[in-house]
Structure formats: structure tokens, C-alpha cells
Amino acid sequence: MxxxxxxxxxxxxxxxxxxxxxxxxxxxxxxxxxxxxxxxxxxxxxxxxxxxxxxxxxxxxxxxxxxxxxxxxxxxxxxxxxxxxxxxxxxxxxxxxxxxxxxxxxxxxxxxxxxxxxxxxxxxxxxxxxxxxxxxxxxxGNVKRVLCRYFEIQTxxxxxxxxxxxxxxxxxxxxxxxxxxxxxxxxxxxxxxxTRGKPKCDTCPLEQNCQANLKGLTSQLPVSKPKKEKPVKSTIMLALKHNNSVLLAKRPSTGIWGGLFTLPESERLLTEPEIEQLFSVQVKTLKKLAPFRHTFTHYHLDITPVVAELSQIQSSIRDTSERWFELQSEAEFGMSVPTQKILTELTS
DNA sequence: CAGGCGTGGCC
DNA sequence: TGGCCAAGCCT
CATH class of the missing domain: 1.10.340.30 (Hypothetical protein; domain 2)
Structure with a gap:
């Protein structure tokens, strides 16, 4: 233009x-x-x-x-x-x-x-x-990219x-x-x-005075964020399953997935007795599912889902943040994507 | 004030 | 296909 x-x-x-x-x-x-x-x-x-x-x-x-x-x-x-x-x-x-x-x-x-x-x-x-x-x-982000190119901002x-x-x-x-x-x-x-890659400068209304375009610098601007290594963390997500329901807990409002319901987590694989004591339940079977990686902006999280089929639950929930959720029903609360993914796997 | 905070689309 | 990053804000 x-x-x-x-x-x-x-x-x-x-x-x-x-x-x-x-x-x-x-x-x-x-x-x-x-x-x-x-x-x-x-x-x-x-x-x-x-x-x-x-x-x-x-x-x-x-x-x-x-x-x-x-x-x-x-x-x-x-x-x-x-x-x-x-x-x-x-x-x-x-x-x-x-x-x-x-x-x-x-x-x-x-x-x-x-x-x-x-x-x-x-x-x-x-x-x-x-x-x-x-x-x-x-x-x-869009305006920043335009301005960084138009004014040739090098930082x-x-x-x-x-x-x-x-x-x-x-x-x-x-x-x-x-x-x-x-x-x-x-x-x-x-x-x-x-656009970030291959900008269409020939159709841009700012073509005539854009410094990056005039100097052939569009591929180098805007200056990209300094890259940092993403740390890898790992966790066990525990699906306690009883009568087609699983135990979920609402997370505190600070930190990752704040206010959402997620599966209980542990740092390492728990044994049957440990689970039974921790949650006041009786475990029928314990099965590890295929681990998968969930990537955030700032780290990778390697998740190992573990399903514990329960034959009995003594106390229904430990505190007010916990609830039993019936699989395949529609949640009336927020849920993290990994939790959703694991619940879907339990259903299929 | 640099780092925490989600997920999916894009190549 | 794994890394980059998107209509940022809060602390």
C-alpha cells in the first residue's frame, strides 16, 4: 500500500x-x-x-x-x-x-x-x-511489536x-x-x-516510515526475550475412585491453579497402607497410569497419575476443601487441565 | 522489579 | 516437534 x-x-x-x-x-x-x-x-x-x-x-x-x-x-x-x-x-x-x-x-x-x-x-x-x-x-503485545519495529527499538x-x-x-x-x-x-x-515471522510489510500502512522495514531489520526486531532453562518438576496425581466418583480438592487462591479443584498430589508414589491411612479409605487396587508432561510458562511438570480403586470410605472428606466428584457429570467449579485429562482417561 | 502465573496454536 | 509466545497484571 x-x-x-x-x-x-x-x-x-x-x-x-x-x-x-x-x-x-x-x-x-x-x-x-x-x-x-x-x-x-x-x-x-x-x-x-x-x-x-x-x-x-x-x-x-x-x-x-x-x-x-x-x-x-x-x-x-x-x-x-x-x-x-x-x-x-x-x-x-x-x-x-x-x-x-x-x-x-x-x-x-x-x-x-x-x-x-x-x-x-x-x-x-x-x-x-x-x-x-x-x-x-x-x-x-501487538502494539509493542509494531512500535519496536517502527522506532527500531533495540532492547x-x-x-x-x-x-x-x-x-x-x-x-x-x-x-x-x-x-x-x-x-x-x-x-x-x-x-x-x-507478524512475528514474515511480516507483510508491502501491505502495511506504516511501511514508508518503519525503521525496521527501511533498514531490513524486521527479522531481528523486536528483540526476543532472553531464554532461560525451564526447570523440570514432577508430581504424583492420585485419583481415589469410589462408586464412579473421585476425590478432588479446592486449591488455595495463591499459587498455581489457585481456586481450582485438582486431584490430590504427592511427591512420591504412596503405598496402599499409606493411602489408606492418609485418606481413611480401603484400597482395592492400585494402578499407575502413563505419565505425561504438562508445560507451563516457567517450568515443566512431569505428572504420574495413580488410580486407587476403593472398596470402602470411612469418612467422606477430610476438610471443607474436598469433595467427591461423579465422573462424567458436569463440574460446577473450575478444574485444572491435567486433572480434567486424567478424569477423562478414567472414564474412557 | 524480575519472576510467578496456564494453555494451546504455530512452525 | 519442542520451543516460542499470545489483546498483561500482580507482588
Whole structure:
């Protein structure tokens, strides 16, 4: 696309948006502050195609802020199961309750939005700019990639000084008019044109003045994150099975899988007597299933599932965090993906 | 403030 | 196919 040199950054980008930008995503229909907020939180570190079904199910169950504010945490985590970064779901509910109690509606003031749990500067800017056309910049992964190339930024965007520099650029390029198109366009360009590998510079509205493009540096920018060795951890996941039910326990709200239900874990294989004593049960059979690896952002977890068929259970549960879950029934709470995977294996 | 926090798509 | 990384935020 050829644009003459005098066309401003903002005008080029907004013009591109009207020709090529995304306009039919689920959260772009009947926009409210609530639905934009929900989509923005779901989209944090998560791809659009992954989010779409989760967003639709969520809005279906909780159509308004008031509906969400009155929900139970387990209901919210159920709808979040598989999406990851579960603090987002817990914060979403927290924020909804705060908004209902403090404001009675979704606030429109930037600092009030920013103060809500789970909403940082970029998400606050996205909510208010995309929904109400308020002139706040955004800085998500797509915009960062575009800016790092356009301004030839040679340092990793995870460093604070680089982050600060990127925000300065984001503020500077923000147009006075049409911010709602501009911000959406910057994300669309980052996602569809200024891609990580093989960017389509010949169709980019910023081609003429992009430093990386002019200098042939697109393959080297943005500077990639310094790689670190992922440690390998291992765990045993124990499926105590009795009458087609398994024992699950709700995890504390801090740490991995916070607030989700998972199978009990142990560091090493337990013997039958150990299991019987620990859980006040009688073990009929003990069987090890095929181990598998679950990989997180920051480590690998090698999981060995062990199934203990029980003939008897003395006390049903040890504390309020535990519950028996009937296989093949629909959970009304959140569950970790490895737990789901093992339960599926028990069923088949 | 660098590291913790999930999962699946992509090549 | 294993590593990279995605519409970041919190502590």
C-alpha cells in the first residue's frame, strides 16, 4: 500500500482500519464497558481464536455486570476452565463486586478503572478507548511489536526502561480523533500484518516510515526475550475412585491453579497402607497410569497419575476443601487441565 | 522489579 | 516437534 509521506501516522492507521480492520469479533457487537472489559481480560496473553468460545459462554451465563457481581467464584472459574491464568477470573469477580458496591455501574473514570484488580494501564486504556472513544493509548503485545519495529527499538520490551519508552511512543502517536479505530487498528496490524515471522510489510500502512522495514531489520526486531532453562518438576496425581466418583480438592487462591479443584498430589508414589491411612479409605487396587508432561510458562511438570480403586470410605472428606466428584457429570467449579485429562482417561 | 502465573496454536 | 509466545497484571 502506497501512502504519501505527508499522511500522518494516525490517519494512515485509521484509513487502514476502515479498509482491513476486524469489525465482527463477538466482543465488537453491542459493545458495553462490561463486555469490552471481559474480552480484554480474557485476551491477556491469550489468542483471539482461543478466547471466542469462552467469551460467548461467559456472556451467555453472565450477560451484565450485575449478573457477574452476584456470581459464585466456582461458577466463574468453571467458565474459565482451560483458559489459564486463573487469577484473571478471580480478579474479574472481585472487580465486579467492587464496582457494584462502590459505583453501582462500570466506572468511566480512568483512575477508577485502573484501580480495579486485574486491570492495568493497557487494559484500562483499551476498555475506555474501544467502548467510549476516550483518548487513552494501549500497549499490548501487538502494539509493542509494531512500535519496536517502527522506532527500531533495540532492547527487550520486558525491561522497564523499554516499557517506559514504548509508552511514550504510544502516547505520542495517539490521534486526537478516532482513537477507537486507531487502537483497534494497531492491534489488527500487529496481529495480521506486522507478524512475528514474515511480516507483510508491502501491505502495511506504516511501511514508508518503519525503521525496521527501511533498514531490513524486521527479522531481528523486536528483540526476543532472553531464554532461560525451564526447570523440570514432577508430581504424583492420585485419583481415589469410589462408586464412579473421585476425590478432588479446592486449591488455595495463591499459587498455581489457585481456586481450582485438582486431584490430590504427592511427591512420591504412596503405598496402599499409606493411602489408606492418609485418606481413611480401603484400597482395592492400585494402578499407575502413563505419565505425561504438562508445560507451563516457567517450568515443566512431569505428572504420574495413580488410580486407587476403593472398596470402602470411612469418612467422606477430610476438610471443607474436598469433595467427591461423579465422573462424567458436569463440574460446577473450575478444574485444572491435567486433572480434567486424567478424569477423562478414567472414564474412557 | 524480575519472576510467578496456564494453555494451546504455530512452525 | 519442542520451543516460542499470545489483546498483561500482580507482588
Amino acid at each position: 502506497q501512502l504519501n509521506q505527508t499522511t500522518s501516522f494516525g490517519d494512515s492507521v485509521i484509513h487502514w482500519y476502515h479498509q482491513h480492520g476486524r469489525k465482527t469479533l463477538p466482543w465488537q457487537q453491542n459493545k458495553t464497558l462490561y463486555t469490552t472489559w471481559l474480552s480484554e481480560v480474557m485476551l491477556q496473553q491469550t489468542q483471539v481464536t482461543t478466547v471466542i468460545p469462552y467469551f460467548n459462554r461467559f456472556v451467555d451465563k453472565f450477560p451484565t455486570l450485575a449478573d457477574l457481581a452476584n456470581a459464585q467464584e466456582d461458577e466463574v472459574l468453571q467458565l474459565w476452565t482451560g483458559l489459564g491464568y486463573y487469577a484473571r477470573a478471580r480478579n474479574l469477580l472481585k472487580a465486579a463486586k467492587i464496582m457494584q458496591a462502590e459505583y453501582g455501574e462500570f466506572p468511566q473514570d480512568f483512575d477508577q478503572v485502573l484501580a480495579l484488580p486485574g486491570i492495568g494501564r493497557s487494559t484500562a486504556g483499551a476498555i475506555l478507548s474501544l467502548t467510549l472513544a476516550k483518548p487513552f493509548p494501549i500497549l499490548d 527487550w520490551s520486558g525491561e522497564k526502561k523499554t516499557q517506559d519508552l514504548l509508552w511514550q511512543h504510544a502516547e505520542k502517536i495517539s490521534p486526537a480523533q478516532g482513537i477507537e479505530y486507531f487502537n483497534q487498528a494497531m492491534m489488527d496490524i500487529g496481529s495480521a500484518v506486522c
